[in-house]
Amino acid sequence: MTRIAMLGTGLIGSSYTQALHAGRSRDRVQLVYSRSPENAAAFAAKWGVDRWTANLDDAIGDDSTDAVIIALPNDLHERAVMAAAKAGKAVLCTKPLGRSSAEALRMLRAVEAAGVFHGYLEDLVYPPKTLKGLQSVQAGDLGRILWVRSRETHPGPHSDWFWNQQRAGGGAIIDLGCHCIEIARAFIGKDIRPVEVVCWGDTQVHPIEAEDHAIGMVRYENGAIGQFEVSWAFRGGMDLRDEVAGTEGTLWLNHWLRTGMEMYSAKDSAQCTTEKSERSGGWMFPVGDEVAALGYNTMFTDMLDAMDQGRQPSETFYDGYVVNAIVDASYRSIQSKRWETIDLPIWRGR
Ligand SMILES: NC(=O)C1=CN([C@@H]2O[C@H](COP(=O)(O)OP(=O)(O)OC[C@H]3O[C@@H](n4cnc5c(N)ncnc54)[C@H](OP(=O)(O)O)[C@@H]3O)[C@@H](O)[C@H]2O)C=CC1
Ligand SMILES: O=C1CO[C@H](CO)[C@@H](O)[C@@H]1O
Structure with a gap:
């Protein structure tokens, strides 16, 4: 316990x-x-x-x-x-x-x-279908991974502090792009060095200093590309999707909208809503078990088993630091409009 x-x-x-x-x-x-x-x-x-x-x-x-x-x-x-x-x-x-x-x-x-x-x-990186996909990729079922596209978009965060650039450290990239970056890294291989980033980001909708939209490409040392797409102004709920393209195969993952449960209610106060859904009536696309679909159960099993067994979990502070370094380079690239080198004073991969 x-x-x-x-x-x-x-x-x-x-x-x-x-x-x-x-x-x-x-x-x-x-x-x-x-x-x-x-x-x-x-x-x-x-x-x-x-x-x-x-x-x-x-x-x-x-x-x-x-x-x-x-x-x-x-x-x-x-x-x-x-x-x-x-x-x-x-x-x-x-x-x-x-x-x-x-x-x-x-x-x-x-x-x-x-x-x-x-x-x-x-x-x-822990939803059950992502874990299954990762196992397949690691077994070589998709061949050499060339390109991973990960997308997280929704209408905007639920609490005030997210919208304050100083408190959050940025906008949609640091908030949502951090997920996409680590998903791509997991599929490409966490021992492969991320080398440089080119990124577009802008404040298209909300009255904030930080970016509410961004698209970035992270180039890895083996030539693979991790692409992230994020928005804080996407309408229609939360769109969470990943695509993995390899020399021998393809994997598509859809975690949130239209994952198999579709429901209509003529009332406008239905109980069956899902995180970041914009409506509680009409056609809705709920998720059966939100906590499980987002990977929380499997994540804590890894974390707490690792603690009991005296090993490291799959995701440590080292991974969080690598992600932050990629986010930093993305922000530099928005300003310079060029590829920016990812600074990793500590690198423990190949
Ligand atoms: N999928 C994921 O992994 C997700 C991760 N997150 C991350 O979790 C963290 C918290 O986000 P989230 O729970 O959504 O945020 P909320 O705003 O929903 O909750 C923040 C909590 O922090 C407490 N708090 C303590 N000090 C402060 C302070 N100075 N200002 C504001 N709140 C304070 C607030 O409670 P009180 O007012 O009671 O003190 C509240 O309980 C963030 O780092 C976010 O990025 C968020 C959502 C999903
Ligand atoms: O994935 C997520 C859903 O939205 C939240 C608010 O923007 C994020 O913080 C969270 O990481």
């Missing part, structure tokens, strides 16, 4: 807790942190969590827990990671690891220096 302190009571703190309590079922969120005692108490009551606190350092240092899960806005990740490393706690952090690769590198160095277990919670 792993005893967990959950930092954050928002969308992802709730999804993680749901997955943890349902998955291996022996793992428990023992303690939850929110800035607000009311939110913390409500979260604890809803998810059957014994204790809550409105003090971040108390939550991280609490003696009764083994691991800390960071489900806080991006600008609080580094502070929470540093405190967890200092307290000698295993630490699992949501995406993106940092707002920049400099932040991510400091976090990687801190957990490694402290010798604590660390996991990067990139759920979208």
